[in-house]
Amino acid sequence: MIQIFKxxxxxxxxxxxxxxxxxxxVILAGIVSLVAHRGLRYGIDFTGGSLVELRFDNPIKTAxxxxxxxxxxxxxxxxxxxxxxxxxxxxxxxEEGVGIKIANLFTPPPTVEREELVGPSISEGFRKKAFLVIxxxxxxxxxxxxVRFTFRWGICAIIAIIHDVLVVVSILSIMNKEFTVxxxxxxxxxxxxxxxxxxVISDRVRENLRGLRKRVLPEVINTSINQNLSxxxxxxxTTFFVLVILFLFGGRVIHDFAFAxxxxxxxxxxxxxxxxSSLIIEWEKRSPTKSRR
Amino acid sequence: MKLEMRIKAVxxxxxxxxxxxxxxxxxxxxxxxxxxxxxxxPSELKKLKDKAIKLGLDLQGxxxxxxxxxxxxxxxxxxxxxxxxxLEILRNRIDQFGVSEPSIAKQGGNRIAIQLxxxxxxxxxxxxxxxxxxxxxRLVEKEKIAEKVLTKIDELVYExxxxxxxxxxxxxxxxxxxxxxxxxxxxxxxxxxxxxxMPGVAQIIPSDDxxxxxxxxxxxLEGVEEYLEPLLVKKKTCLKGxxxxxxxxxxxxxxxxxxxxxxxxxxxxxxxxxxxITGANVGxxxxxxxxxxxxxxxxxxxxxxGGRSMxxxxxxxxxxxxxxxxxxxxxxxxxxxxIVEEHSIGPSLGADSIRAGVRSVYFGxxxxxxxxxxxxxxxxxxxxFALFFNIFFLLAVLSGLKATLTLPxxxxxxxxxxxxxxxxxxxxxxxxxxxRTGKTTRSAIDAGYSRAFRTxxxxxxxxxxxxxxxxxxxxxxxKGFAVTLMIGIAANLFTAIVMTKLVLDYVVMKGVKKLYI
Numbered sequence: 001m002i003q004i005f006k007x008x009x010x011x012x013x014x015x016x017x018x019x020x021x022x023x024x025x026v027i028l029a030g031i032v033s034l035v036a037h038r039g040l041r042y043g044i045d046f047t048g049g050s051l052v053e054l055r056f057d058n059p060i061k062t063a064x065x066x067x068x069x070x071x072x073x074x075x076x077x078x079x080x081x082x083x084x085x086x087x088x089x090x091x092x093x094x095e096e097g098v099g100i101k102i103a104n105l106f107t108p109p110p111t112v113e114r115e116e117l118v119g120p121s122i123s124e125g126f127r128k129k130a131f132l133v134i135x136x137x138x139x140x141x142x143x144x145x146x147v148r149f150t151f152r153w154g155i156c157a158i159i160a161i162i163h164d165v166l167v168v169v170s171i172l173s174i175m176n177k178e179f180t181v182x183x184x185x186x187x188x189x190x191x192x193x194x195x196x197x198x199x200v201i202s203d204r205v206r207e208n209l210r211g212l213r214k215r216v217l218p219e220v221i222n223t224s225i226n227q228n229l230s231x232x233x234x235x236x237x238t239t240f241f242v243l244v245i246l247f248l249f250g251g252r253v254i255h256d257f258a259f260a261x262x263x264x265x266x267x268x269x270x271x272x273x274x275x276x277s278s279l280i281i282e283w284e285k286r287s288p289t290k291s292r293r
Numbered sequence: 294m295k296l297e298m299r300i301k302a303v304x305x306x307x308x309x310x311x312x313x314x315x316x317x318x319x320x321x322x323x324x325x326x327x328x329x330x331x332x333x334x335p336s337e338l339k340k341l342k343d344k345a346i347k348l349g350l351d352l353q354g355x356x357x358x359x360x361x362x363x364x365x366x367x368x369x370x371x372x373x374x375x376x377x378x379x380l381e382i383l384r385n386r387i388d389q390f391g392v393s394e395p396s397i398a399k400q401g402g403n404r405i406a407i408q409l410x411x412x413x414x415x416x417x418x419x420x421x422x423x424x425x426x427x428x429x430x431r432l433v434e435k436e437k438i439a440e441k442v443l444t445k446i447d448e449l450v451y452e453x454x455x456x457x458x459x460x461x462x463x464x465x466x467x468x469x470x471x472x473x474x475x476x477x478x479x480x481x482x483x484x485x486x487x488x489x490x491m492p493g494v495a496q497i498i499p500s501d502d503x504x505x506x507x508x509x510x511x512x513x514l515e516g517v518e519e520y521l522e523p524l525l526v527k528k529k530t531c532l533k534g535x536x537x538x539x540x541x542x543x544x545x546x547x548x549x550x551x552x553x554x555x556x557x558x559x560x561x562x563x564x565x566x567x568x569x570i571t572g573a574n575v576g577x578x579x580x581x582x583x584x585x586x587x588x589x590x591x592x593x594x595x596x597x598x599g600g601r602s603m604x605x606x607x608x609x610x611x612x613x614x615x616x617x618x619x620x621x622x623x624x625x626x627x628x629x630x631x632i633v634e635e636h637s638i639g640p641s642l643g644a645d646s647i648r649a650g651v652r653s654v655y656f657g658x659x660x661x662x663x664x665x666x667x668x669x670x671x672x673x674x675x676x677x678f679a680l681f682f683n684i685f686f687l688l689a690v691l692s693g694l695k696a697t698l699t700l701p702x703x704x705x706x707x708x709x710x711x712x713x714x715x716x717x718x719x720x721x722x723x724x725x726x727x728x729r730t731g732k733t734t735r736s737a738i739d740a741g742y743s744r745a746f747r748t749x750x751x752x753x754x755x756x757x758x759x760x761x762x763x764x765x766x767x768x769x770x771x772k773g774f775a776v777t778l779m780i781g782i783a784a785n786l787f788t789a790i791v792m793t794k795l796v797l798d799y800v801v802m803k804g805v806k807k808l809y810i
Contacts, residue, residue, distance in 0.1 A: 002667065002668050003725075053642070055639075055641075096419060096423070096631075096632045096635075097415075097416070097419045099415070099637070100415060100416050100419075111639060111641070112415070112637070112639060113638075113639040113641065113642045114636075114637060114638050114639060114642055115415070115635060115636075115637040116635060116636045116637070117632060117633075117634060117635035118633075118634055119361070119631075119632070119633030119634060121361070121633055122359065122633050122634045129766050132766065133762060133763065133766045133767075136762055136766075137758075137759050137762050140758050140759075140762060141755060141758070141759075144754065144755060144758065148751060181767075181771060182701065182771070184771075185701065185763060185767065185771045185774050185775075188759050188762065188763050189708065189759065189763075189774075189778070191759055192755060192756040192758075192759035192760070192778075193712075193756070195752075195755040195756075195759075196712070196715075196752040196753075196755055196756055199748065199751045199752050199755060200719065200748050200752055203747060203748040203751060204748075207744070227726070228722075230722050231715075231718050231719055231722045234668070234718045234722070235711075235714065235715040235718050235719075238660075238661055238664060238711055238714045238715075238718075239708075239711035239712070239714075239715070241657075241660055241661075241664075242657040242660065242661060242707055242708075242710055242711045243707070243708075243711070245653050245656045245657045245660065245707070246653045246657065246704060246707050248653075249649055249652050249653040249656060250649050250650060250653045250703075250704065250707075251645060251646050251648075251649030251650065251700070253351070253642075253646055253700055254700060254701065254704050257701070257704060258704070261708070
């Protein structure tokens, strides 16, 4: 039979310091990037506005589009070219039917492939909801893990999740990707995936602790991670490759969504091995729990 | 075979048959060629379409609009039901718009969500939606004149048809042939309208009249085709919607103690006009016209002086009376609507998305299937069957729940592919571990399953929970992702824990000594 690892005995726990530093560096870089970009680059879902996607039959220059737009007072619109196609994305303040208006500026008029409008009342709702959804997601996970494991595990798992979300948002900000409602959905899926991974390892730790008199938590956790290593790698790899396919062939509408999930799978796997376990060990070292389930 | 295994096998078989039955509609619907769908009776086609998996607007193209009802100019009392009235006006207009399967629904207190799937003339849609409502009372032309006009149109259309088409294929009385009991079947109204557009036809209709469709329900059974009456109506408006103070549906008319009726109350200002109009036209019909469609055309029985009128609706169901009252109230007090959200996807972009989405599902599936076979050999094949049935059940439940498949939904399926494999990997890795400790095949399978089960359950519950939160808070596209994720996880638990286990148990029972895992 094919096996990735034959009885692996890697020292994961011993390398927790470098892991902490790595995470801190990425998140710090994210914060610097957020400051430099003056916050996240929100999509129209969160800022409100109109988005028009035009498909021209013949190549056209961005400057020409901007010149035409100035005729109807839209010279400040954001114009984005979809490279390799004659498609352009134009973002303006919210305005009903602006797509037709813009298309009619050109002869022959381009096809309006997509038009989206998000009014200020809706985008405000989205902003509030996005935060609420992620916070609620974490709260539910905290409750579930506290019930199934211990409250301490729950807190550590939530910190690991916050870490994941921070890292993904940091990388999105560094790459100057747009923050849309779909990205919020991706973040929630990442939370689900990361918790999933953490639970698999935690389950193993709990199983291995049972029947052990002496508390040798670091060793038990390390053994558990090693026992689960094939599964972790196999699952992460299959999910990863499936997401690579989604990223490459899924179409441009969900391109960034797939990208966020891709980072999320890597980070989620990493955090359940390094962050969650390390946190628990550090906490136990400082104040050991009296009895463990 | 043990009884427990038999029961399991029966349950699995039933689930597969049920899912297959559910999916057969989608299969048949996607295999329909335009030619074949014309041969099918409309009711059969509708049933197929109804039960097939629905594609979201991002995949088939179309318009998604959220409108907000502007209540700033309404008084506290008028605000009540303002959204319902606006909804009724919009429904009325969109019905005329001719999109297949539009959906109009209230969203929260003062918002209305409209979905227009397929190819949509956006400019016209926006214009229709933005208009303020027009409710009018107009006199119906005398029947004798209407009859004469129709006869003339009938003759003219016949002549024109003879000129343009092969004389053998032209039948006499093209117009009257469409009538049945004085009404025209809904599906024939398009043809009728086409005849009306023929050159010369417009000149036959008196210049102060126009032909409108009377939508008054025939009171037919559900699902039976509606019949509409073409009415020759005066262009001049007798009274406008603002003349109405209130319109209420009720039961009991002078002729029929259980008949439905609608009571109208006019404003004091309109009372004199109304008395005058009704007094001068006893025995004639007055059409209540909303946005160019006749909603009711009652006969004037007597002069109405007090401003209170009653429309007797005979044996029409009470619901229709309520609808009519709502329409009249809506026209009396139209509140403007504004677009607060729009997502319009052109059909070519939608087709691109379908192609991309389906392609990535295929590629993802092939990759995972190959991987499982290479890594787990015979058990990999087993896992692949489980994976196949996972997607199979997922699609079946999706169509059973009448959920729509969106682009994020396709992404959800791809993600489910990834997590479905996880359950199998967990089980197989555990069985391998148990085998390594020297256990027999049977006890390794049992131990591996029972140990992996807890983990799989925990892991899936948490993912399911995040899906549920997404569903609860998400809007349109995100809901699609959440739904596929949740259904996929449920299907995953079933296939990995029930189906795969049964097959492995059976294999062990048959006395297989070595498991190819």
